[in-house]
Amino acid sequence: MSKFDTALNASQIAEPPSNRFYRTVWRWHFYAGLFVIPLMLILSITGIIYLFKPQLDAAMYHQQMFVQPADVVIPYTQQVAVVEQTYPDAKVTKFTPSVASNRSAEVAIATKDERTLAVFVNPYTGKILGERDENNNLQAIARKIHGELMIGKLGDYLVELASCWGLVLLISGLYLWFPRHKLTFLGTLIPRVWSRNKRVFWRDLHAVSGFYGVLLIGFLILSGLPWTGFWGDTFARLSSHYPAQMWDNVPKSTALTGLLNQQGNQVVPWAVEQLPMPKSSTSGHEHHSGNKETSIKGIPAGKSVNLDDIVSLAKAKGAPAGFSVSFPESATGVYTVSAFPNNPAQEVTLHIDRYSGKVLADVRWQDYGLIPKAVEMGTSIHMGKYFGWSNQLLMLIAALIVILLSVSGAVMWWQRRPKKTGWLNAPPMPAHVQQWNVPVAIIAVLGIAFPLVGLSLVIVLLLDYLVLARIPVLKRIFS
Known part of the structure; x- marks a missing residue:
């Protein structure tokens, strides 16, 4: 060992515990950023596209979505026919009835070549105005990338992992932002964007x-996690419960209502x-007990109800404009009326017997528990x-x-990396870190x-302390 290395180790050993912990957090922040930055850029850009879906749809499909109002709407069954x-x-x-007098109706169909199309129909004339591939348009692709990176379950897990590591970045970043000595406005509360020192400029901007933005970003991450495949599914199973009496004398299948939310479509x-x-x-x-006055009047026994009956029932039950009717999938399937309006307090989900027209389940905001209401x-805000x-x-x-944090973080790393070495130049791992109570x-x-994120964090720490720190080649590359 050289005299320089001996002196460096001696200085590290003499380093105060607070400094060693600070550099440990900085190292975590650095590695988390390397993994998260590309995914956060993807999630932000696709999120912005989907955020403005109403405006983009109206602009891109104006001829299909808007009609000239008339006096008489033809029967819904005829629109589907x-x-x-x-x-x-x-x-x-x-089937989605027109949401306003100047809007077309939408009929979703599944084709033999496994496409899902939304067919727009003029509700006054029955004329087909056009179609939209629900899995192959700008907003649909943006949502699919946003949710699973277009690579299925693996992408779903990567998005979830990146989101959770995003929380690590927020926590560690807030710790690194907090002044360790004297609080100053410049560089702490006001960025020195006028500085000629590029490293100061990008550091303050970051x-x-x-x-x-810590609260806003934290909200985005936490409000998006319930829709992830691993954490979200587990969270839903633990938090979504409904009274047993809701199912008195009502036959249940093993399928869940969530099956209607397939291929990224929010039903x-x-x-x-x-x-x-x-x-x-x-x-x-x-006749099912507990469902009095929920059937459609005047339907002969044994005769199936039709779409006109279902839409009339949905309106009578107070479903807000924009509700959709999902068709039965089998002989024992049900019609599902679902409203997913801007205000979640107006959400309605009705499961309706396809033969008798009886409402087998009627779930609304007041039936949700505290956690589902919060989600x-x-x-809705997300x-x-x-x-x-x-x-x-x-x-x-x-x-x-x-996006600004991702770009500025990448620029800061690029500025401090060793030139022409290919090394990452991560913040050095402090020697002899004995105060493990806080990290643990x-x-x-x-x-x-x-x-x-807990599992990945353990793996990263073990790799850092047992592998990277003990193999000279890897230590030079990653340090």
Whole structure:
């Protein structure tokens, strides 16, 4: 060992514990940033695209979505029949009545080549105005990238892992931002963007914007996690419960209502995804207790109800404009009326017997538990829906801050890396870190709350201390 190395080790050993912990957190922040930055940029850009889906849809599909109002709306069954005649080999899966007098109706169909199309129908004339591939348009692709990076379950897990590591970045970044000595406004609360020192410019831009955006970004991450595949599914199973009496004398299937939310299409609220799908009684005239005054009057026993009956019932039950009707998948399947409006307090999910027209399940905001209510409210705000344009603007600001943090973080690393070496130049690992109570507590909390990030954090720490620190070649590259 050289005299320089001996002196360096001696200085590290003499380093105060607070400094060693600071450099440990900095190292975590650095490695977390390397993994998260590319994914956060992807999530932010695709999130912005989907955030403005209403405006983009209206601009891109104006001819299909808007019609000239008239006095008489033709029957809903006839609107669907026109689509069935035009697409004889396709299967109708969902119908959405026009949300306003100047809007077209939408009929979702599944084609033989496994496409899902939204066919737009003029509700006054029955004329087909056009179609939209629900899995192959700008907003749909943005949402699919946002949710699973276009690579299925693996992408879903990577998005979840990146989101959880994003929380690690926020916590560690807030610790690194907090002044260790004297609080100064410049560089702490006000970025020195006028500085000629490029490293000061980018450091302040990164640190100060991160401080002001920490709550918004934290909200984005936490409100998005319930929709992830591992943590979100587990969270839903633990938090979504409904009274047993809701199912008195109602036959249930093993399928869950969440199956309607396939391929990224939002059909039913998150709060009802764990709700069992009831079955239609094939006799067509059985009476179920607890469902008085929920059937459609005047339907002969044994006769199936039609779409006109279902839409009339949905309106009578107070479903808000924009509700959709999902068609039965089998002989014992049910019609599902679902409303996913901007205000989650107006959400409605109805499962209706396809033969008798009886409402087998009627789930609304007041039936949700505290956690599902919080998730639904968070989702509505996350998507920019709850309080209109100002909500969209707020979420846009949050996404832009994430982009700014990602870009500035990458620039800061590029500025401090060793030139022409290819090394990462991570903050050096402090020697002889003995105060492990705080890091262990952080790992424990994160591991319990977010198992994927806890597991990955343990793996990273073991690699850092058992592999990278002991193999000279790797130590030079990663340090």
